[in-house]
Amino acid sequence: MSKFYITTPIYYVNAKPHLGGAYTTLAADVLARWHRMKGENTFFLTGTDEHGEKIAKVAKEKKITPRQLCDQNAAKYEQVWDTLKISYNKFIRTTDPVHEKMVAKVFQHLIDKKLIYKGIYQGLYCVGCERYYTAKELVDGKCSIHQKKAITLSEECYFFKLSKFQNRLLKLIKNNKWVIEPEERRNEVLGFLRTEKLEDLAFSREKVEWGIAVPGDSSQTIYVWIDALLNYLSGIGWKGQEGKWPLNWPPEIQLIGKDILRFHAIIWPGVLLSLGAPLPKKLYAHGFFTIGGKKMSKSLGNVLDPEELAMTFGADALRWLMLSAFPFGQDGDISQSKFYDKYNTDLSNGLGNLLRRVLTLALKNKKKFLPPKKVDTNFKKQIGLVWQKYERSLNQLKFETAIASINDLVSFCDKYIDSKQPWRLFKKDIAEYQIVLYNLLEGLRHLAWLTQPFMPEKSNQIFQSLGILGQEKKNPLAKGQVWGKTEFKEIILGEILFPKL
């Protein structure tokens, strides 16, 4: 059986979950559910990044310990992911002692391999911000927040020999051994590697208390790069021993937002190469969205909260709305009013209304609906086309076209009803009515399968209405995709699937 390991970035726990992070996580969840549905051995990892100065600072402001802050916010993440029905297999926290121990071990290992060495870090430091800036970030040598001149400061720290990997990385990307998608993002990384010289990277800092201590040097703390990135290995049980890679390694897909492309496209494989680890199969950086044409920001007050949206539309519908709003991989725009629009069009008037139509028509007759002798080849063919488009879309992470293929089937069924007029057949030709309704029930059964990764609960509700929830959930997808073999013995009208908003 083939395996499927997928990761999201780990989110920084200085605040509660953000709609952007929810977007990434949701996309990963749909893929995880899709691959599970296909019967693959699937592992879905997400989690939180919990070390660093900023955490310590926020904790101090709130008069709690960093540990308490992390516990609170990590719990918040788990709760929101629960609301959104995120089916992760493991929630990794970088403050987990197992993770911390592994990171320290790897750090030491890289010192032993002479890939981490001690040096002097010199940079422009803003006392107000308590952080370093690059010359480019400063305006007139001043930090934009404090309007104060940054001073040149140097400190001892440990460096990672990233420079050593520049040519290898370039070659790996060119030869598609290190796959970055979509293409624009790949070009961006290639351009960077061609024109900029990679410098060795400071892998530790002085004076940061909230972090993992450098082995044998308690004055130094391991910096975010290696600490955060190694979650992808510690999360599946790696103990830090080179060569002994976990069974799930490497990931089939690592999903990230485009903001962290460089860390994941350059530093991360650099670390893996230094460890001799196989590289992930694919790195996919999705786009960002604006809200109502403006970037989401606290000061503009247009921030959408994932929990509130789930309250308004329901978690299942929200998943659908987020992923159908614009092409995955590109930038796009969302808004509440667009969501209302699409909810009513796709879900209430489309899928939900179709379900109700068919169920009511089926309930006219108290008989069971058994597979007819004559197969409707036209209907069957349509289902085949829908699955084809759907699978191709999901394999390319085109969620919006996968969703479009579902809408295609809904529309096909609506047209089919209109042309066959089963309410008339019921009075005139009961045998034909029986066949038409059977086809429609089969159509709905396929719709339940198709919507499963996107809207697991609504999908189950459809199965339930068809009286086949238990049996279908036991079936693998391959069996579920077969046309015209299922018997419908008990139809249940049930609740309205998507009440109009």
Place this chain on the structure above:
RNA sequence: CGCGGGGUAGAGCAAUGGCAGCUCGCCAGGCCCAUAACCUGGAGGUUGUAGGUUCGAAUCCUACCCCCGCAACCA
């Protein structure tokens, strides 16, 4: 020349070399099974501008105009 995305019907978007499509809205009709839902037809476009390549361009090339994201809290 910091990096990147975009400009297509009233609005929002799709279409990467081959008849310019979808959703909402608008107009006319059909149906009466359904959540005032569904189906059919129609109006609405010189695809930001100018030039070029091509049998053929929204799509490729050149120049220009305009909008936006990242670079700095934030995916």
